[in-house]
Amino acid sequence: xxxxxxxxxxxxxALFRPRTFLIGFLCGLFVCSAVAxxxxxxxxxxxxxxxxxxxxxxxxxxxxxxxMCGVVRMRCRSDQVLVIVGGxxxxxxxxxxxDKLWTKELQRQLGDQYVVVNLAxxxxxxxxxxxxVAEVLRKEYPRQIYVANAxxxxxPEPVGSQPYRYLIWEAxxxxxxxxxxxxxxxxGDFRSDNYSWGQLFDLWSLETLDxxxxxRDLWNWVGYRYFFTIQNPYTPHLPEAVWPRExxxxxxxxxxxxxxxxxxxxxxQDAEMRIVRGFSSVNCFxxxxxxxxxxxxxLKDFDRTAKAAIPDDLKARTLIMLSRNCPLYLRQLSADExxxxxRVYSDCIRSWRAAGYESAxxxxxxxxxxxxxxxxxxxxxxxxxxxxxASEVRGIAGRLGYLKDGAPAP
Amino acid sequence: MNIxxxxxxxxxxxxxxxxxxxSSFLMGLAAAVLFSYVLYRLGLPSKPFIYVAF
Numbered sequence: 241x242x243x244x245x246x247x248x249x250x251x252x253x254a255l256f257r258p259r260t261f262l263i264g265f266l267c268g269l270f271v272c273s274a275v276a277x278x279x280x281x282x283x284x285x286x287x288x289x290x291x292x293x294x295x296x297x298x299x300x301x302x303x304x305x306x307x308m309c310g311v312v313r314m315r316c317r318s319d320q321v322l323v324i325v326g327g328x329x330x331x332x333x334x335x336x337x338x339d340k341l342w343t344k345e346l347q348r349q350l351g352d353q354y355v356v357v358n359l360a361x362x363x364x365x366x367x368x369x370x371x372x373v374a375e376v377l378r379k380e381y382p383r384q385i386y387v388a389n390a391x392x393x394x395x396p397e398p399v400g401s402q403p404y405r406y407l408i409w410e411a412x413x414x415x416x417x418x419x420x421x422x423x424x425x426x427x428g429d430f431r432s433d434n435y436s437w438g439q440l441f442d443l444w445s446l447e448t449l450d451x452x453x454x455x456r457d458l459w460n461w462v463g464y465r466y467f468f469t470i471q472n473p474y475t476p477h478l479p480e481a482v483w484p485r486e487x488x489x490x491x492x493x494x495x496x497x498x499x500x501x502x503x504x505x506x507x508x509q510d511a512e513m514r515i516v517r518g519f520s521s522v523n524c525f526x527x528x529x530x531x532x533x534x535x536x537x538x539l540k541d542f543d544r545t546a547k548a549a550i551p552d553d554l555k556a557r558t559l560i561m562l563s564r565n566c567p568l569y570l571r572q573l574s575a576d577e578x579x580x581x582x583r584v585y586s587d588c589i590r591s592w593r594a595a596g597y598e599s600a601x602x603x604x605x606x607x608x609x610x611x612x613x614x615x616x617x618x619x620x621x622x623x624x625x626x627x628x629x630a631s632e633v634r635g636i637a638g639r640l641g642y643l644k645d646g647a648p649a650p
Numbered sequence: 651m652n653i654x655x656x657x658x659x660x661x662x663x664x665x666x667x668x669x670x671x672x673s674s675f676l677m678g679l680a681a682a683v684l685f686s687y688v689l690y691r692l693g694l695p696s697k698p699f700i701y702v703a704f
Binding site: 255256257258260261262263264265266267268269271272297298299300302329362363402403446449450453455456458459469470472473 | 654655658670671673674675676677678679680681682683685686687689690691692693694695698699700701
């Protein structure tokens with residue numbers, strides 16, 4: 241009874257009809273979803289080099305799966321071989337400005353028969369976003385090669401890594417990934433070990449709602465094209481905080497602007513050398529003859545995750561490049577430590593190949609000036625990497641018959 | 651709101667009905683857009699990802 245005056249007032253309102261409101265609400269959801277699907281599928285990144293800091297999780301912009309596929313669709317013709325680049329900050333091109341980016345050189349080396357799309361993210365695994373996009377596009381672009389980098393025996397987790405794991409959940413929720421029992425088993429174990437039922441319910445409900453309503457696609461598009469609504473460390477103040485993300489160019493710093501004498505500072509030497517030694521020391525032991533060997537448990541664990549990381553039919557078109565450290569640090573290793581270092585890299589390449597992938601290492605014969613720090617490459621290092629990767633990519637394309645039918649002759 | 655209410659009530663009955671439905675429909679559309687935005691914000695982590703080179 242106490243609600244009677246309010247209800248009467250509500251009914252008397254000349255502005256509001258609940259049924260019409262509900263119809264408007266449902267129409268609004270439908271239109272939002274339809275617009276988001278259309279723009280994301282078609283692609284809206286007219287200018288794209290990579291997901292730089294203003295359009296990546298660093299600045300609270302989380303590219304969606306359809307958005308990333310749209311980036312590929314805007315660039316790859318049906319008569320081209322698609323080369324998707326994934327991996328971490330090294331392949332992303334940290335320290336290489338857009339005009340000196342190593343994937344641009346790779347595109348130049350490969351020519352018009354191929355199209356190279358750099359989808360690598362800072363701190364990502366070789367199984368993160370770019371690998372998901374490559375798998376999702378497997379039928380749309382059957383002639384494709386996926387290239388990513390990794391450290392020696394860095395576990396290629398089938399569940400990827402944070403903050404990029406949402407792309408794996410998104411793809412799984414929409415049924416876009418292949419059904420692959422070894423991977424499904426690892427992911428199932430991961431979910432039950434790391435998520436409470438409440439978190440799983442949150443994840444499920446958000447993914448289910450997004451699958452229907454596409455709110456991430458819609459608001460990413462609005463944020464990229466019209467106005468951005470999330471404060472972040474790179475644009476903390478108004479008005480630039482709300483500027484559309486497309487107004488921010490790829491402004492990666494250039495390692496080559498830093499004098500060589502200040503790139504490798506003495507105060508970081510000890511810490512860097514501990515990391516360099518750690519690449520091989522944690523994975524190796526000395527056998528009875530005094531030779532370095534990779535620990536059997538490391539080989540076994542790696543073999544299990546590598547086999548589960550990517551479906552079997554996609555492994556042969558996957559190239560994993562193992563990243564070497566800067567020779568400035570490697571020269572400080574003793575001859576014995578260098579034997580151990582080489583052992584772990586050669587065993588890791590062998591393990592990747594045994595699991596069905598293509599693999600090689602890079603950086604062993606590079607100069608100090610090819611590196612901007614212990615691990616990231618300068619533009620000159622990027623050019624050397626591009627030359628080697630181009631040769632590997634051509635070899636894979638030839639072996640898989642990508643250039644025989646329906647494509648220009650090599 | 652009250653001004654709008656009285657404006658609509660001042661219209662002939664046929665126009666009044668049309669205007670009422672139109673305003674309800676538009677409010678529904680606006681609520682849908684707001685709902686979509688709230689879901690988008692709920693799906694984002696509260697803290698940005700801070701990349702540290704390793």
